[in-house]
Amino acid sequence: MLSLLLVLTGCASHPKDEDSLAKPDTEATFPVTIGSVTIDRQPTRIVSLSPSATETLFAVGAGPQVVAVDSLSDYPNEAPHTSLSSLSPDPEAIAGYHPDLVIVSADSTGLAAALAKTGTKTLVMPAAANLDQAYDQFVQLGRATGHQAEGESLAEQTRSDIDKIVAGTPKPAKPLSYYYELDQTYYSVTSATFIGGVLGRFGLTNIADDGDPSNSGGYPQLSAERILQADPSLVFLADSRCCGQNAQTLAARPGWNTLTAVKEGHIFTLDDDIASRWSPRIVDLVRAVSDAVTRAEH
Incomplete structure (x- = not known):
């Protein structure tokens, strides 16, 4: 993975x-x-x-x-x-x-x-x-x-x-959870990974942690049932460029139209390249997450 x-x-x-x-x-x-x-x-x-x-x-x-x-x-x-x-x-x-x-x-x-x-x-x-x-x-x-x-x-x-972007992002009135998708077979990241740590700066709860962020080396494969049951507030798609995933394709998956994130329009596509690298463009990734959190609060 x-x-x-x-x-x-x-x-x-x-x-x-x-x-x-x-x-x-x-x-x-x-x-x-x-x-x-x-x-x-x-x-x-x-x-x-x-x-x-x-x-x-x-x-x-x-x-x-x-x-x-x-x-x-x-x-x-x-x-x-x-x-x-x-x-x-x-x-x-x-x-x-x-x-x-x-x-x-x-x-x-x-x-x-x-x-x-x-x-x-x-x-x-x-x-x-x-x-x-x-x-x-x-x-x-x-x-x-x-x-x-x-x-x-x-x-x-x-x-x-990055510090300024995080500090300037509205703090959620209630905790926000998220599902981060690496591919269509539901591989994800936990809080123990680089990307999980970045999203953690915003106080978000990762549904992939399941009580153990070190699970599967930080890259567990979830199931559709588990994701639907967790009903995340936000969904981040890091498979938009490689695999053509977006809000429409996700909503078309069986049962996924019941997700809160789908119904409230909180599906966010990320640039696959930026989301997979530890380069200076991390700032762009952090800004994208900030925009998502801000949007979820309005």
Whole structure:
């Protein structure tokens, strides 16, 4: 199910040529150590195999240093999209871009060891478990690419924006519950997940918790009967782009027109990409949830 959160579309393009190397930032201080990886000098040819990292790299000003991104990294538009796979990375294909730094969200295939033979460093930026970890990755990616000040500024601004949105959202007169849909087979998220923590900032009750937020690693598969019985106040659909789900298709499911959320028009579609990434666009997700809570209170 975790892989379903990353099923996004991408377009192929040609690699940047050698003449497009980004000029080093003379004010950057290297070497820098991120976790167990020491980066000796500012990287000028970065390959990103993580959509979240790709978005963050461009947000901190490291875009000109990026020579290739994986097929799932569809934002921003100017990112050098390729057919590289983030789920089954091919060391030989990656090496063809002559990177001096490769960024991934996980390394279960021995990619780092394979690339190390060519002298290429691999930096693992795992899925953030909460907002604080996302902010920390903004800083770390800034440091790794010679844009530490920009990374710190991005983390501070993102935190501030989210705090302001949450503080400015009307507090529900009565507790609001929600169902968060990952796909049409009723996989959901609990409060123990990154997305569950974001929604938890608004004081919402997650019907998937069922007394144990750690159930199924935070990604339980519910049943239609359980969802109907819980009768959530709000429904968030994170399968609108991938699977064409919306208020109309949900209401057409057998028995679902009886849900309070359906009758009161509290079905909210989310951008699948934004809802599955721990990137600076978290602010857009938080704003969407704020709008939903505000609408439910009026």
